[in-house]
Amino acid sequence: MTPGSAPANPARPSGPQAPGTGGGRSRARRAARGSTSALAACCAALAALLAGCGIRSTTVPVDDGPAPSRVACAPPGTPSSTDQDSMVDRIYLVCNTQVTPVRRAVDVRDGRIDRIGEVRTLLAQLQISPRTAETKAGFSTAVPGTLQIVAAGPGGPEDALLLNDRPQDLPSFALAQLVCTLTADSLVSPDHSVVLGGPEPDGKLRAYTCTSDLRTRSDSADSAGTPVG
Numbered sequence: 644m645t646p647g648s649a650p651a652n653p654a655r656p657s658g659p660q661a662p663g664t665g666g667g668r669s670r671a672r673r674a675a676r677g678s679t680s681a682l683a684a685c686c687a688a689l690a691a692l693l694a695g696c697g698i699r700s701t702t703v704p705v706d707d708g709p710a711p712s713r714v715a716c717a718p719p720g721t722p723s724s725t726d727q728d729s730m731v732d733r734i735y736l737v738c739n740t741q742v743t744p745v746r747r748a749v750d751v752r753d754g755r756i757d758r759i760g761e762v763r764t765l766l767a768q769l770q771i772s773p774r775t776a777e778t779k780a781g782f783s784t785a786v787p788g789t790l791q792i793v794a795a796g797p798g799g800p801e802d803a804l805l806l807n808d809r810p811q812d813l814p815s816f817a818l819a820q821l822v823c824t825l826t827a828d829s830l831v832s833p834d835h836s837v838v839l840g841g842p843e844p845d846g847k848l849r850a851y852t853c854t855s856d857l858r859t860r861s862d863s864a865d866s867a868g869t870p871v872g
Contacts, residue, residue, distance in 0.1 A: 718745040719776035734768050735823040736782040741859045742819045744827065745777060761830050762792050762804060769820050785817040800838055800871065803848050809841035810849065815857075815864040822867075823853035838871055 716738040732749045735742040747768060769786040772778075791807040804825075810818055822839075826832040840848040849868030856863045 716743055716781050718743065718782075719774075719780060732765065732768060733824070733827050734765060735820045735827075735853075735858075736769075736773060736777060737785050737816045737820065738781045738783070740861060742816055742823055742857075743782070744823070745782060747774075758831055759792070761828060762825060765824050765828060765831070766790065766792055766821070769824060784820065785814045786820050787813075787817065790817075790821075800848065803838040803840055803871075805840050805842065807842050809847075810839045810851075810868070811864050812841075813864060815861050818851075818864045818867065819853075819857045822851040822857060826851070826853050839868070 731746050733744050733746050735744050737743075749764065749768060766786070769784055770788045770790070771784075773782045773784060789807075790813070793805050793807070806813075813821070822837060825837045826835045831837065836850050836852045838848050838850050848871040850871050851857070851868040854867070857867050
């Protein structure tokens with residue numbers, strides 16, 4: 644080797660390496676691998692915990708449907724009627740988009756001397772606010788407080804009931820409540836049907852029964868009933 648020339652194979656320094664050299668990069672790689680291993684261990688522990696609770700992990704959303712309704716629509720228990728001036732009636736109220744029968748103890752001290760008196764008593768029960776137990780069970784009424792029933796006019800069937808509004812103009816569930824309540828009463832409807840008309844005896848009477856469609860469909864009022872000649 645001539646003076647002033649560099650060695651062909653210089654010896655590697657044996658002391659500590661300066662920052663930024665290969666030794667620092669090795670330590671950084673080891674630290675990263677350690678962090679990744681710790682994260683994987685945490686994920687594995689979480690998956691085991693979920694499996695122990697009976698819950699399977701999933702990577703896609705799960706649609707379990709709407710939350711269950713809190714309204715049971717269970718009619719309150721049949722009221723007792725020990726008073727000689729009261730009796731138990733069955734009326735229909737609205738609950739969960741259908742009409743359902745409930746029983747009420749009704750004061751009859753004013754008397755039910757005829758069919759029209761019975762009809763008016765039942766209508767009044769449909770128009771009052773549901774009682775506390777009925778409200779808690781999810782019941783309501785759609786029958787307007789202004790609705791009235793009068794006797795049949797001239798030229799109509801003797802058993803027809805005329806309203807101060809056309810039946811088809813009533814809210815569907817109001818008509819269902821009225822029809823189902825009236826046809827469930829043997830005095831009002833011995834054959835479980837009722838003939839209803841509007842305020843004028845114009846011949847546009849219809850015979851109604853308490854059908855499944857009337858009880859459950861909110862758009863059934865227009866097509867319900869059979870025309871009576």
